[in-house]
Amino acid sequence: MESNHHYTYQQLAVFAEAVFLKMGCTDSDAALATKVLLSADLRGIDSHGIARLVGYVRLWELGRINATPDIKIVHETPSTAVIDGDRGLGLIVAPRAMEIAMEKARQVGTGWVSVKNSNHFGIAGYHAMMALEQEMIGIAMTNASALVAPTYAAEKLLGTNPIAVAVPAGDEAPFVADFATTTAANGKLEIAQRNNITIPFGWAQDADGNATQDANILKNGGALLPLGSEKEQGSHKGYALGSIVDIFSAVLSGASFGPWAPPFPAYVTMPENMPGEGLGHFIGAMRIDAFRPAADFKSNMDLWLNRFRKATPVKGYEKVYVAGDIERSMEIVRMQNGIPLVQNVQNDLIALAEKMSLYFERKS
Amino acid sequence: MESNHHYTYQQLAVFAEAVFLKMGCTDSDAALATKVLLSADLRGIDSHGIARLVGYVRLWELGRINATPDIKIVHETPSTAVIDGDRGLGLIVAPRAMEIAMEKARQVGTGWVSVKNSNHFGIAGYHAMMALEQEMIGIAMTNASALVAPTYAAEKLLGTNPIAVAVPAGDEAPFVADFATTTAANGKLEIAQRNNITIPFGWAQDADGNATQDANILKNGGALLPLGSEKEQGSHKGYALGSIVDIFSAVLSGASFGPWAPPFPAYVTMPENMPGEGLGHFIGAMRIDAFRPAADFKSNMDLWLNRFRKATPVKGYEKVYVAGDIERSMEIVRMQNGIPLVQNVQNDLIALAEKMSLYFERKS
Numbered sequence: 001m002e003s004n005h006h007y008t009y010q011q012l013a014v015f016a017e018a019v020f021l022k023m024g025c026t027d028s029d030a031a032l033a034t035k036v037l038l039s040a041d042l043r044g045i046d047s048h049g050i051a052r053l054v055g056y057v058r059l060w061e062l063g064r065i066n067a068t069p070d071i072k073i074v075h076e077t078p079s080t081a082v083i084d085g086d087r088g089l090g091l092i093v094a095p096r097a098m099e100i101a102m103e104k105a106r107q108v109g110t111g112w113v114s115v116k117n118s119n120h121f122g123i124a125g126y127h128a129m130m131a132l133e134q135e136m137i138g139i140a141m142t143n144a145s146a147l148v149a150p151t152y153a154a155e156k157l158l159g160t161n162p163i164a165v166a167v168p169a170g171d172e173a174p175f176v177a178d179f180a181t182t183t184a185a186n187g188k189l190e191i192a193q194r195n196n197i198t199i200p201f202g203w204a205q206d207a208d209g210n211a212t213q214d215a216n217i218l219k220n221g222g223a224l225l226p227l228g229s230e231k232e233q234g235s236h237k238g239y240a241l242g243s244i245v246d247i248f249s250a251v252l253s254g255a256s257f258g259p260w261a262p263p264f265p266a267y268v269t270m271p272e273n274m275p276g277e278g279l280g281h282f283i284g285a286m287r288i289d290a291f292r293p294a295a296d297f298k299s300n301m302d303l304w305l306n307r308f309r310k311a312t313p314v315k316g317y318e319k320v321y322v323a324g325d326i327e328r329s330m331e332i333v334r335m336q337n338g339i340p341l342v343q344n345v346q347n348d349l350i351a352l353a354e355k356m357s358l359y360f361e362r363k364s
Numbered sequence: 365m366e367s368n369h370h371y372t373y374q375q376l377a378v379f380a381e382a383v384f385l386k387m388g389c390t391d392s393d394a395a396l397a398t399k400v401l402l403s404a405d406l407r408g409i410d411s412h413g414i415a416r417l418v419g420y421v422r423l424w425e426l427g428r429i430n431a432t433p434d435i436k437i438v439h440e441t442p443s444t445a446v447i448d449g450d451r452g453l454g455l456i457v458a459p460r461a462m463e464i465a466m467e468k469a470r471q472v473g474t475g476w477v478s479v480k481n482s483n484h485f486g487i488a489g490y491h492a493m494m495a496l497e498q499e500m501i502g503i504a505m506t507n508a509s510a511l512v513a514p515t516y517a518a519e520k521l522l523g524t525n526p527i528a529v530a531v532p533a534g535d536e537a538p539f540v541a542d543f544a545t546t547t548a549a550n551g552k553l554e555i556a557q558r559n560n561i562t563i564p565f566g567w568a569q570d571a572d573g574n575a576t577q578d579a580n581i582l583k584n585g586g587a588l589l590p591l592g593s594e595k596e597q598g599s600h601k602g603y604a605l606g607s608i609v610d611i612f613s614a615v616l617s618g619a620s621f622g623p624w625a626p627p628f629p630a631y632v633t634m635p636e637n638m639p640g641e642g643l644g645h646f647i648g649a650m651r652i653d654a655f656r657p658a659a660d661f662k663s664n665m666d667l668w669l670n671r672f673r674k675a676t677p678v679k680g681y682e683k684v685y686v687a688g689d690i691e692r693s694m695e696i697v698r699m700q701n702g703i704p705l706v707q708n709v710q711n712d713l714i715a716l717a718e719k720m721s722l723y724f725e726r727k728s
Contacts, residue, residue: 075656077472077651078473079473080654150672150684153678157672177605179598202597205678228591228592233567233597241541243539243672243687251661254660286444300640301611304621307521308514313516
């Protein structure tokens, strides 16, 4: 298995912020982008954290990311808005969208913002969780470049299109779901590739649509499978979910969608005849007390959370988790013990530091 | 395999409407309940159609369904409402909730209605599809009595908690997703039971949480599995989805939730210490032109639908479907050729007719 090098949150934050400043972000945008990016590393979603920093820089070098975007509302009603991200970092466009959604929720109960012309926004969970402190339910989703084959399809038409939903509670820790609408996120295949091991059946198919355990299959015409894996196990449901995310994020906003969603890796050529602008997100906020007195809701939500957390586990398992519990524990551990980076990521960051005349410590 | 008896839509509609009238529903409610109920049979979701009519009557006999409910808004903001279904048929409470959601969407762009004190509402897709004619996206979900074990749990805490999302288009037929957040709906186990066949792995677990192919396992302490089936195939995502439906439908409205959701079969005793009133639904409507000019959206949505419908299928499969395509075809076939009822359902309806002094034709 791969060896890890541990860095403190502070070390990674100082470096990431310096990189965003070098790109030309304002001080506040650099600080925000860093916080959003590293929330992934803290929560154990390593594929979406500092490992992607180099990728953002490459897109900026190509002019596909604008470090000083003029993010603006292009259409709105009391409960909705479409915003144009002006090719900004999704890491700052999405929090802006959530601010607008929450302001609308304060006014009329709920707010729903569809975003076009954006880029990769880090983990969906960060944006959804912004609502928690405001006693709101937060919702965040994004489309992404096509890696997923619909049920019965031999081609890739959807991204891993994650959905996050954060629900506040009273005394109990909140409910925070954040998941790709595929059986496995692409990051899990990348881990298997690095460790040179096979992947379980149900994660991917080969170019002809056959089951495969080859972790490298996406480089050879293969595709990720929607949540459910096979038709008999409900893959048409995962396919429908991924479709909903694509439609809400991109068709509703005027972003590019389906197989035309812009790719994250800078070396992948942009799709031809793109029907919209950039990547799309869909962000929602619902004020709890737009439905019930917040105290009543929180009391019931605590009961809900407690009942599920205390559920009888299957023999051999210690406990039953609620969505977000594992990530919350990880956050505490990594804030204390540091964030492990694999060798490739460390190498990438050292090379990035050299290119940008910054310093990134090599640890062995 | 089981043999079927074919009835025309009109025959079943006349009978169902007469039953609802005998229960004391108003003329318009009986007509609406019939239309919602039979939309399931037409669309091929046999478990949620006329096969359930006897079940609704039994709940009415027990006083758990109120045939003349006073459905009212108990709390609202410009974009939200909670409605009390007054123990009415979900078949009429949910359409009322969607009317309210759409009226709010007309006023402020979107409308979101959480419903308490309701009962089984038929197929979620019917309610979501109400929005299509109004150039709105429709969303409908409901909680249900606990049949599903969370990931790692040895007990049943969630219902099959379906989600429906309907999206209008221009020239193309609309996108209509409607699915249980489990790997397989309970109706599929019932079909396997009647045919005395096993079920695929991944649909259910036994009382100890082990994999099983026994279609009768739910009667012996077993549970349905969330979409994804196993942790390694993403069952925690299906569990999160089912949780979201439960929270939005029941915790947000003040309905009963989780293991305390009221059961549909009249012979199952009600849970003790129910934390809320009745079953809950969550209904949403988003006006397309609250985001973009409707013509632009429809043009892009047509492109989306056309691209997915024309996707290259895996060898051995004829084509790739968009959510709702198979149900739409089924609706045309069954409107023309009739609706097949299995022997048990025919027997149930004949017995119901006798009890209510109505007539239901026996076909052989």
